[in-house]
Amino acid sequence: xxxxxxxxxxxxxxxxxxxxxxxxxxxxxxxxxxxxxxxxxxxxxxxxxxxxxxxxxxxxxxxxxxxxxxxxxxxxxxxxxxxxxxxxxxxxxxxxxxxxxxxxxxxxxxxxxxxxxxxxxxx
Amino acid sequence: xxxxxxxxxxxxxxxxxxxxxxxxxxxxxxxxxxxxxxxxxxxxxxxxxxxxxxxxxxxxxxxxxxxxxxxxxxxxxxxxxxxxxxxxxxxxxxxxxxxxxxxxxxxxxxxxxxxxxxxxxxxxxxxxxxxxxxxxxxxxxxxxxxxxxxxxxxxxxxxxxxxxxxxxxxxxxxxxxxxxxxxxxxxxxxxxxxxxxxxxxxxxxxxxxxxxxxxxxxxxxxxxxxxxxxxxxxxxxxxxxxxxxxxxxxxxxxxxxxxxxxxxxxxxxxxxxxxxxxxxxxxxxxxxxxxxxxxxxxxxxxxxxxxxxxxxxxxxxxxxxxxxxxxxxxxxxxxxxxxxxxxxxxxxxxxxxxxxxxxxxxxxxxxxxxxxxxxxxxxxxxxxxxxxxxxxxxxxxxxxxxxxxxxxxxxxxxxxxxxxxxxxxxxxxxxxxxxxxxxxxxxxxxxxxxxxxxxxxxxxxxxxxxxxxxxxxxxxxxxxxxxxxxxxxxxxxx
Numbered sequence: 001x002x003x004x005x006x007x008x009x010x011x012x013x014x015x016x017x018x019x020x021x022x023x024x025x026x027x028x029x030x031x032x033x034x035x036x037x038x039x040x041x042x043x044x045x046x047x048x049x050x051x052x053x054x055x056x057x058x059x060x061x062x063x064x065x066x067x068x069x070x071x072x073x074x075x076x077x078x079x080x081x082x083x084x085x086x087x088x089x090x091x092x093x094x095x096x097x098x099x100x101x102x103x104x105x106x107x108x109x110x111x112x113x114x115x116x117x118x119x120x121x122x123x
Numbered sequence: 124x125x126x127x128x129x130x131x132x133x134x135x136x137x138x139x140x141x142x143x144x145x146x147x148x149x150x151x152x153x154x155x156x157x158x159x160x161x162x163x164x165x166x167x168x169x170x171x172x173x174x175x176x177x178x179x180x181x182x183x184x185x186x187x188x189x190x191x192x193x194x195x196x197x198x199x200x201x202x203x204x205x206x207x208x209x210x211x212x213x214x215x216x217x218x219x220x221x222x223x224x225x226x227x228x229x230x231x232x233x234x235x236x237x238x239x240x241x242x243x244x245x246x247x248x249x250x251x252x253x254x255x256x257x258x259x260x261x262x263x264x265x266x267x268x269x270x271x272x273x274x275x276x277x278x279x280x281x282x283x284x285x286x287x288x289x290x291x292x293x294x295x296x297x298x299x300x301x302x303x304x305x306x307x308x309x310x311x312x313x314x315x316x317x318x319x320x321x322x323x324x325x326x327x328x329x330x331x332x333x334x335x336x337x338x339x340x341x342x343x344x345x346x347x348x349x350x351x352x353x354x355x356x357x358x359x360x361x362x363x364x365x366x367x368x369x370x371x372x373x374x375x376x377x378x379x380x381x382x383x384x385x386x387x388x389x390x391x392x393x394x395x396x397x398x399x400x401x402x403x404x405x406x407x408x409x410x411x412x413x414x415x416x417x418x419x420x421x422x423x424x425x426x427x428x429x430x431x432x433x434x435x436x437x438x439x440x441x442x443x444x445x446x447x448x449x450x451x452x453x454x455x456x457x458x459x460x461x462x463x464x465x466x467x468x469x470x471x472x473x474x475x476x477x478x479x480x481x482x483x484x485x486x487x488x489x490x491x492x493x494x495x496x497x498x499x500x501x502x503x504x505x506x507x508x509x510x511x512x513x514x515x516x517x518x519x520x521x522x523x524x525x526x527x528x529x530x531x532x533x534x535x536x537x538x539x540x541x542x543x544x545x546x547x548x549x550x551x552x553x554x555x556x557x558x559x560x561x562x563x564x565x566x567x568x569x570x571x572x573x574x575x576x577x578x579x580x581x582x583x584x585x586x587x588x589x590x591x592x593x594x595x596x597x598x599x600x601x602x603x604x605x606x607x608x609x610x611x612x613x614x615x616x617x
Contacts, residue, residue, distance in 0.1 A: 039493050039494050043489050044451075046478040055490065059494070061549060063491070063494070065549060067436075069511055072510075072511050077510045079509030079513065080512040083565030084325050086325065088367060091364065103225035107221070108456070109456070109458075116456050
């Protein structure tokens, strides 16, 4: 499941970026029911119309609050990628686990013939 | 054997070694206490056999003159975020209904190797998302504390480690594991009058711990006092090849170097933590804490952490973003719940399963995270937050030029009533205002009890230290503990 792809840049976002560059502290981003349905679809969470309606003000309340970050001057600041300086280790290129098929499948809601089972995806 | 349940980790360890009592007697005492405390709803699963087996092993080791681990004979509670082999683990979510791990988390395995036993799995906020334990799929944990107004309103034990805080405070276990992503060890510890430390990011392996926000999640102990925290953290921590962010460093003997003498130490008081509307009780507590640390020999200096006000909004971009990615794995295929509507295809099954299995707050955070990571918004939200996070960490680096540790309140209020904040996500998020900045910077931080408010409820003081200086944090915690003389405990009503 990809949670990253899908949503195209919207008019609101472009405005937001323009405002930021102009130094405005309040951004203009907000979601509507169509956007909420789109987010829910990307997140693979089924919601009905009533839930979508209810989520609009909830999400806008939170998004309106986090948008204050737009006022911070981050010129020349690198995004944090590691909170404590550390190096990625390399290990020997050897097999360290495996041969545990039954354990892997033990919690599957449905498993047959040593495989996870899902609804038919190809007609 | 009820008096044995009044003992902490050090006293149990020492008493078992000295032969004052057996580990089995200790385990039986706590098992009875757990069984009699159902109204608190702190335990999701009880595992008396695990506790008794570890106790018997400790007693046998003593009888044989064999080496005994640092936690030998000590039964503990295990937050349900840690995978425990053969014991149901749900992270208090319906989506992990029926999940029985086939492996043991590194932190829990380390504790068993040190001789500890498990009394059971502790309730929590679902996927550790919450500050009151009200998002659990298995009901609220009720704090053992009550206001002294006689109203008996059920109070929040804090969150997300609310089962852990309630259980330790109610003497159902001498110590419990917690995890802290934005304050989930420290705030619940403060709410119930116990101690808890979040170590430096990377001290405790995250392997086998259900992931919430991987760049923030850290395990740590919750216990009655600072010494017990030092002992238990020593047993939990350590390098683990199975966690790429695990720090390849030896585990210091924190207990052996405990000292409440702070001569030569400079304690910073961050001026930005004096937030508007802070209750007088919290202000007074902070002033008392300052006086205690002065009395311990420390010098007090005012410092500035200018980006403090941006820590919470930064956190509420980064944590949901990481959560939306981490929680993508719950798809109804490999483990946990599957909701397959009649005639549904694979995509419908994913969506139905996740709608049925995730609670409202988890869904809300996944949606926020999905949105801030989506194409077109990624830079405006997520990259911006990662940059502000750099600035927040830099604030601390600058502060360490003029002080060795920071002292702040742990939370902006005492425990609130269940239901009081649950209708407004933002009001709930604001509870973490003092704990989130150090989480974003990966720093060790601990809460110790500082006294009671006018309602008779515990208040906590937080000490924050530079990366890897758990010792400094624990020592300042001890200095406060020695002067606060906090002996209050909840009256037993359950």
